[in-house]
Amino acid sequence: MAEEKPSLPADYVVPKVWEYKEQGGQFGGTNRPYAGAWGEDKPLPKGEHKIQLYSMGTPNGVKVTILLEELVELFPDFEYDAWLIPINGVQFTSGFHAINPNSKIPAMVDHSTDKPVRVFESGSILMYLCDKFDKDGVFLPKEYPARAEVQNWLMWQMGSAPFIGGGFGHFYNYAPVKIQYAIDRYSMETKRLLDVLDKHLGDGNKKRLRRQEALCL
Ligand SMILES: N[C@@H](CCC(=O)N[C@@H](CS)C(=O)NCC(=O)O)C(=O)O
Structure with missing residues (x-):
């Protein structure tokens, strides 16, 4: 028997099968549960450069x-x-x-x-x-292990950003209802991720922050 937990809003019952209805909030009109070119049929502009x-x-x-x-x-x-x-x-x-x-x-x-x-x-x-x-590997070194460290931070940033922007920013700012649990969870994880960065930069790395690290951070 599943543990009874409070809902927000209080009368919300988690459906057995979730169904889409338009969401509120700033991005409510553009967030849909399916992919595809459902917007206007329009080509992109193209300029003269490669x-x-x-x-x-x-x-x-x-x-x-x-x-x-x-x-x-x-x-x-x-x-x-x-x-x-x-x-x-x-x-x-x-x-x-x-x-x-x-x-x-x-x-x-x-x-x-x-x-x-x-x-x-x-x-x-x-x-x-x-x-x-970047022929000389100024931003992304050509050889390991230097390349690995840049890739580490690039992948770290890619994996972390959805928590900070998509999670914290969404629930703190854009969501049509303020949900304490969501805000607490994403605030905590955002702070932890920023602390990872702070400790890395504070670890003597700030002074020698090179272009490569700037690429990721
Ligand atoms: N993982 C993707 C994330 C891209 C992303 O989330 N882009 C946002 C703007 S920062 C966007 O296009 N949002 C529009 C939408 O969600 O419909 C990347 O790094 O390129």
């Missing part, structure tokens, strides 16, 4: 732009076009869905090859850009 970025200035988006700008600084021939994808529904258009079936920014297309290459997931984009353009 690299086309489709993104916006969120934490996941901006880390790709930071690397692109670093590459421009190191290699003046390196150029790219950046297109703003507002996440108010544009991420579900046919054009964006074709380059990221997960319908989240950032996403990128490399037109320098015979067949354009789509790249999605911010970490995957960072690794792709480094492998292709």
